[in-house]
Amino acid sequence: MLSSTADSLYWLGRYMERAGNNARGLQVTLRMASLTGAVDRRDNAWRALLTASGCAPGFAETGAEMSQANVVRYLAADATNGSSILSCIEAARSNARRVRTALTTDMWEAVNETWSEGRRTTEATFTPDNLPAFLDWVKSRTILFNGAYADTMLRDEAWSFVRLGTMFERADNTARVLDVHHHALAGTEEGGAVAYVQWQAILRSVSALRAYQWVYHSRLDPERIAELLILRPELPRSMIACYARIEETLDGIAALHGGRRGECHRLAGEMHARLRFGRIEDIMKGGLHEFLTATINRNLELGKQIQEFYLQA
Amino acid sequence: MTKTTPTFDEMTADGLFRGPYAEIARWLAATPREALERRRHEAELLFKRIGITFAVYGEGGDPERLIPFDIIPRILARAEWESLSRGLVQRVKALNLFLLDAYGAQEILKAGRIPGALVRDNEAFRPEMTGFVPPGGVYTHIAGIDVVRTGASDFWVLEDNCRTPSGVSYMLEGREAMLRLFPGLCAAHHIAPVSHYPEELLETLKSVAPENCRGRPRVAILTPGSFNSAYYEHCFLADEMGVEVVEGPDLFVEDDVVFMKTTTGPRRVDVIYRRIDDDYLDPRVFRPESVLGVPGLMAAYKAGNVALANAPGAGIADDKAIYPYVPEMIRFYLGEEPLLSNVPTYLCERADDRAYVLEHLHELVVKLTHGSGGYGMLVGPHSTAEQRADFAARIKAKPHEYIAQPTLALSTVPTLVESGIAPRHVDLRPFILCGKDVRVVPGGLTRVALREGSLVVNSSQGGGTKDTWVLEDDPADVPAVAPSPQTQSQSQGPSKGQSQSQTQGTAPC
Structure with missing residues (x-):
């Protein structure tokens, strides 16, 4: 497969996943802001979302005031923000268009329709009254896309690169969501209802609130939340689940290529192994924030290695 | 309607907007009718999508209906709630002590504070429970x-x-619907959260696991099945708590231990939150023909x-003939004066x-002693002479089956109805959890009688629901003049520097 084709497929997967993650993040923050009366806490929630989505520096550059309306606009619709939901959809679609023949009809339609409906959004779409419906729509479109490629694509190289993109983006998102809330999880912040709302928000950000109860059958507890999101393989958005898929997918591609492997394979294997044999007590002891920062940095390195080895050869 | 006292409206009183509703009053004045209508419609779609339905029997048509949800919240200030909740906790403690006593030494009967026959001959009394102390000594957990x-x-x-x-x-x-439909309005209030209720419920259930239970207690919800009117709720709670929802045939008992049948073989169950009536729990003890039980x-x-929650026989405490004696229970067991009043009740x-009662049927509400759901009741002031004659005959024939209470002027809350926004009567059902501790999640279910003037809030009788907000503060009253629409400030203060920022992979190529 052409490197440029692989590149488009990989980014198609990443952008669709990112659009969905941003929608989840906005949904959760909106809910959290509605629950916390105090203005400074509300602002903190929006600030955390910007950080988690990697958009804080870009937002700061716009010079806009930290407010719900501004953050929502920046993360949902701003064309100058490459990670805003509409930008993600736009980018996903242009990547899909470049490799149209590598996609199944169902996949293409899922992306293309999302894009054309996305173009019909207006300022009014992003007002507090209409935003929830828009975010639901984004989430359902990404779920449709994921279902379309899971259900209709041949398990070949093309499928592998889309999946690699999805899983890479997902792993990164989970780590960042956890990291911006690491204070709440480390118990250094105010406890009680405030921390509780934050814990719920972390779980909701990765659609894992009910999953938590099914796994632990007990009260929300910071260490367990961290364990669920980092180390529990049965949660599809946990870091370990994502790295397992990443390693598996990279191995699959290597097998198709007669065993050709590079640094990205080693690194993915190492990251997965650390999680497989890691213990939450140790992670918490060494500092959750330190662990997550290191993981996010290694993840960036992994992204670079994948890029170099496959996508821009 | 004949009423002795004027109706108390929770939003507007004495020319003032009461504090908790000040913001709502502003919002209602500033929001066009069509916008409210649109939201109401959205709320309906939302509930349809979730599948939150309630079965209505005996009327033909679609038995699975949505309970109408009114989008205007019912609001209590913190101080109002705190005093209410103290009364609730007191009451539930006394009810539990009464149950322990009723199935134990019966001290309160011996002391002559409640007529013994009223308890012992009551059909809600379960002689099977006599002498038994449920795990943790709790009868009514929820x-x-x-x-x-x-x-x-x-x-x-x-x-x-x-x-x-x-x-x-x-x-x-x-609450979820309100957070979704009106994030701005919610943010403008300090609303005490309720979403931890399932967690509190699970903790309550685990805290009453039998002493024999080793390790982490396994909890299950026992439902009569998908035809039950509250089936949605059973599944909802099970899912929120991460426990199985089981029907009778999913369980079996061997050597006095309860197991559920699973794909990995039998699994011991330690606590059952049962949502089926006593009568159907166990065909060997209660109704032999029951196939719902185990x-x-x-x-x-x-x-x-x-452990069973709630314990069999708990119904003796909520029997309408026992109800008039609850204040006595509070005095007897707790040595306290009741914080919440009972409605004066006539036992026919x-x-x-x-x-x-027979002389004052036109001004009383008559209820079946053992009825529920608003079925078979007479609301005197709204009744016809014919209906009253019918009830008089029934009361004379079976007096023990009826109680009567004065018609209370239930408070009203603004509600979105056909003709616009109008006051409608409401009640409130808070939920009190009793395990090792007593816990109350702030708020409860507000039911609203959607028909003008109606005092019957039951969902089977055309009632709807509202979200109930308990505020974490006590806003002051404001003059009830036509309010000028105000925009809400959304943010103040300088943005702080980020402790860390990562750049994310950006555009391809």
Whole structure:
């Protein structure tokens, strides 16, 4: 497969996943802001979302005031923000268009329709009254896309690169969501209802609130939340689940290529192994924030290695 | 309608917007009618999508209906709630002590504070429970106390529900719907959260696991099945708590231990939150023809191998004939004066009461002693002469089956109806959890009588629900002049520097 084709497929997967993650993040923050009366806490929630989505520096550059309306606009619709939901959809679609023949009809339609409906959004779409419906729509479109490629694509190289993109983006998102809330999880912040709302928000950000109860059958507890999101393989958005898929997918591609492997394979294997044999007590002891920062940095390195080895050869 | 006292409106009183509703009053004045209508429609779609339905029997048509959800919240200030909740906790403690006593030494009967026959001959009394102390000494783990309001600080308990009170899923889904539909309005208030209710419920259930239970207690919800009117709620709570929802045939008892049948073989169950009536729990002890229950369940329970919530026999505490004695229970067991008032109640089996009731049918509400759901009741002021004659005959024929209470002027809350925004009568069912500790999630289920003037809030009788907000502060009253629409400030203060920022992979190529 052409490197440029692989590149488009990989980014198609990443952008669709990112659009969905941003929608989840906005949904959760909106809910959290509605629950916390105090203005400074509300602002903190929006600030955390910007950080988690990697958009804080870009937002700061716009010079806009930290407010719900501004953050929502920046993360949902701003064309100058490459990670805003509409930008993600736009980018996903242009990547899909470049490799149209590598996609199944169902996949293409899922992306293309999302894009054309996305173009019909207006300022009014992003007002507090209409935003929830828009975010639901984004989430359902990404779920449709994921279902379309899971259900209709041949398990070949093309499928592998889309999946690699999805899983890479997902792993990164989970780590960042956890990291911006690491204070709440480390118990250094105010406890009680405030921390509780934050814990719920972390779980909701990765659609894992009910999953938590099914796994632990007990009260929300910071260490367990961290364990669920980092180390529990049965949660599809946990870091370990994502790295397992990443390693598996990279191995699959290597097998198709007669065993050709590079640094990205080693690194993915190492990251997965650390999680497989890691213990939450140790992670918490060494500092959750330190662990997550290191993981996010290694993840960036992994992204670079994948890029170099496959996508821009 | 004949009423002795003027109706208390919770939003507007004495030319003032009461503090808790000040923001709502502003919002209502500033929001066009069509916008409200659109939201109401959205709320309906939302509930349809979630599948939150309630079965209505005996009327033909679609038996699975949505309970109408009114989008204007019912609001209590912190101080109002705190005093109410103290009264609720007190009441539920006394009810539990009464149950322990009723099935134990019966001290309160011996002391002559409650007529013995009223308890022992009551059909809600379960002689099978005599002498048995449930795990943790708790009979009613989940209680729903129906409260009505007639004035700023006048709350009355209308009814206790100690068996299997339902409605908590509406409380939780109603809040989610409001957060979704009106994020701005919610943010403008300090609303006490309710979403931890399932967690509190699970902790409550685990805290009453039998002593024989080793390791982490396994909890299950026992449902009569998908035809039950509250089936949605059973599944909802099970999912929120991460426990199985089981039907009778999913369980079996061996050597007095309850197991559920799973793909990995039998799994021991330690605590059962049962949502089926006592009568159907165990065909070996109660109704032999029941297929909903589990043969041998009661033996396992008595052997101390499983906990049942709520305990069988808890119904004696919420019986309408026992209700008038709850204030006595509070004095007897707790040595305290009741914080919440009872509604004066006439027991038709007492000759004096009966005579009074028959003479005053036009101003009383008559209820079946053992009925529920608003079925078979007479609302005097709204009744026809024919209906009254019918009830008079029934009361004379079976006096012990009826009680009567004065018609209370239930408070009203603004509600979105056909003709616009109008006051409608409401009640409130808070849920009180009793395990090792007593916990109350702030709020409850507000039911609203959507028909003009109607006092019957039951969902089977055309009632709807509202989200109930308990504020974490006590806003001051404001003059009830036409308010000028105000924009809400959304943010202040400088943005702080980020402690860390990562750049994310950006565009391809």
